[in-house]
Amino acid sequence: MTISESDASLVDSTGTDTIVELRDTSVSFGMDRGESRVLNEVNIDIERNEILGVIGESGSGKSMFASALLDAVPAPGTTTGDVIYHPEDGDPVDVTGLSKSELKQFRWEEISMVFQGAMSSFNPVRSVRTHFVETLSAHDYDVDAGIERAKDLLEDLYLEPERMLESYPHELSGGMKQRVLIALSLVLEPEMLVMDEPTAALDLLMQQSIISLLNEIQEKHDLTIVFITHDLPLVADLSDRLAVLYAFEFAEIGPADEILERPAHPYTRALLNATPNLSAPLEQMRPIEGESPDPVNIPPGCSYHPRCPLADEQCKSIDPGPYDAGDSRNHDVYCHHWEQSIDDLERAFTESNSDDSPATRNASHSDDAEPLVSLEDVEVQFGSENDGWLDFGESDVVTAVDGISFDIYENDVVVLVGESGCGKTTLGKTAVGLQRPTDGTIEYKDRDIWKGSSGSSTLEDEEIRRALQIVHQDPGSSLNSHQRVRSILSTPLNRWHPDLDGNDRRERILAMLEYVGISPPEDYIERYPHQLSGGEKQRVALIRAMLVNPDLILADEAVSALDVSLRVSIMDLMIELQDAFDTSFLSVSHDLSNARYLAEKTGGRIGVMYLGELVEIGSAEQIIQNPQHPYTQALRWATPELEQDDDPDENPIRTIDVPDQKNMPSGCRYHTRCPDARETCRTQKPELVDLSNEDGVQRTACFRVDDDHEYWDSEPITDDAVDGDEDDDHVNVSG
């Protein structure tokens, strides 16, 4: 049963021009366990020429929502309900009722789609031009005119049309492929573009650049864009309206600024609070308790009630219909208590979370403290040099880490950030002895960790091996899928605490599970990894590392694979465990928001890496609030914020794409992209300069921090001087 105060919102509202309306649209899959509803009777009107941001965690049904718009749900799924498309002139079209050939015409000509996997959206053996040509001819479009249009589109996306068309997919970088895919989806001039996580696989800087381009494209081509993502801050700025999906239903739909400032649904509010970002005070960030429901067993009533602090009997039995919230007519919220939610939620939160969030502490270290792990001029090269006539391989050396020195202290947290390929993971693995450096030394408590293990890739000293541990990015593949939690967790105990007998071990594991919030532990200890949720798996992986009593744990993107709402809770857990077990964390992340949360809460440091070098390292506050290196400033710019920014800053990079690692730029490696680069940067290499003051520690490798440097007298590098190759992706996004 559905009750609703504002049925008016379902009627095609006057004044607005609807392009697609969904009425009671469901997508379901028949499964052994029963029917799985992955989209549950949703209603929404998408307006012409708007950008609608659809936000949902993984498994919220957001990809199914995208597919349903084109009636493209993969078999054996079925779409029921109405999907009605309103052409600009002509009669409405019932998309689900179209025949196969009508559907073929409708897709791509009226509504087209961009997938997450741009990397794999192209046929690897056909050139980009062929992709355009076959699309045009399949729809009986004029090929020559279509190719001209494609060239215009590519040019609008700051790509070189001719070169792109002649390329094969593998010759393009991820960001280029994604832009070509956008051009391909627009070549038939559709009215609407559905984008399903289009930037999820891209680096921060590329992601932000594409988002800026989308705005221009949308205006130029009068497009309606549906942008689907798990990353709320990413679309916050871009969208006109936001729709929040939870458990296969919409929780809230409304204008973007209203949703961001006055979220009416408790879930939206919780999601906003759970999303790590750069500006909000840390105390405001809290995890959402509990897990999303299973599509086979959607709770009756409001599907959010098991996790909602405001839930009462009404929520458990009655499905909330859309209520009009806020000032504007088109803000719908699916919650019985939305008015209360706006006022009371803060209190509800404070009660449930009063004392289990660890307080911010300060782990700053005086210079004379003994480092736990000390890296000195570490260099890691991959590939091999051609070393003789029997070696037929070409000299093929990539320097992943190039002369980095830093110290990690006891109870310390260091977070390495940078774009993919900058060497942050390699440096991390080197620091914990999983990768042998080609040059330089790593010392653990003044002992060289590679001493005595000549030529082998494992550490000789077992004590050091125990002290340095790792937690991987994807808990799904780092836990043995054929072992129960019990045996996964007892392996480290058997190895390092052979004196414990079976009962002691079991007791200890149970206690640990309980400690990290997995209960009842007696139930979980007999489970296999696939019977755990993502968050639980990562907790088990954390415990496994902790059980050997390590001194330093490398957390390699430990929260990146998790849902937004779980990230904060896992990071809180890491901080708590760090306190309890007296360990240090070396964390690797591509996301400045996560890095900030972890480092600021523990008083740790953030290290920014670029092409194998450490360009800036310092306390979280200094790196976020007062970045000195232009690259850190660019990362800061690229990290999306949870607020609508009416005056976007100018893009602080000159070229989007990272230079080729086999052909490193001379001097300062960032000079090819740096907006402030001058001739000096091309020839001289800046060293890390200590800028620490009372606000925190900070070391930066840039000439600009030295007021007397000859840099200030040299000529600025203009873009014409940059090599042709690197000019290809020149982007001047502004305003």
Next chain:
Amino acid sequence: MDWRIRRLGQSVFTVWAVMTLTFVLTRFMPGNPIDYFLVEVGPDLDDPAQAYEMAELYMNINPEDPLYIEYYDYMTAFMQGDLGRSMSMNMPVEEVLAIAIPWTLFVMSWAVFLGFTAGIAIGAVMAYWEGGKFDTALTGYATIITSIPFYVLALVLLTIFAYRLNWFPTGGRQPEGVEPGFNFLYLTGIVHHAMLPVFSMFVTSGMAALTMRGNSIRVLGSDYLRVARLRGLSDPTIAIHYVARNAILPMYTGLMIAIGSMFGGAVVLEEIFVYRGMGWYLIEAVRARDYPLMMGAFTVITIAVVIALLIADLTYGKIDPRAGGENREAF
């Protein structure tokens, strides 16, 4: 250095290394051609010592020379295009090979050609109806049949169709009593003789079908196929340019290796059917410790495989743009 030149250099090196190894290994086999000759000829002669002299005279070798001198002599002759003289056949090795190779290629190319075409077609159909009855039945069949060695099947076929039913000859490579040449009787006779060997090789080659099935299923689940369908491409375009091409690509190297190994023939197969091709002569050569023929046969096989791989390497970039011009190897 251009990677093609380097690849060529690698190939030459491989051929030399295999030849050297073969040369040394054959000489370490127990027995030698003289002993074989003595056993064959000796009892007919009054004086065994005379046989020894005859052997040296006929076979023109000096078994007393140290290995490295023999090796040096052989390699010098080889560079000049002289493979030596077969002791057991009593004619130049080149001639023996020239007689044997066409027959082997005839049988093997049919077996490989039929095996791959049928395998690709059946594999594609199996993938299309993945999980269906046809797929389940054929997967089971292919798995079982692939694990049966072809010579076991050959013996069964030979017993039934040749000895019992007399439908096919029990051995040989050409009809007897027919004038060799381009006449109907002779050509049908050749086909008739080749049928059982080809069939026993073909039936046991279920691997291609299984590989094709796996590859196709992988492609069918790929993102680009889904995008292609959404883009409204026609079904034939999708089937040929999207699924088939991407599924067959990884099998290309396998096909080239199969073509290269054809020259070696199926040694046991030719022995069973007394089919006088490379395999049959090779076994004869081993039996007679006929060093030059052994060396010649092994060298031809080696060179054929190496050249096939070289071609695979050089052409892979043409059919798969991802491998083009890069420092990559196809296998």
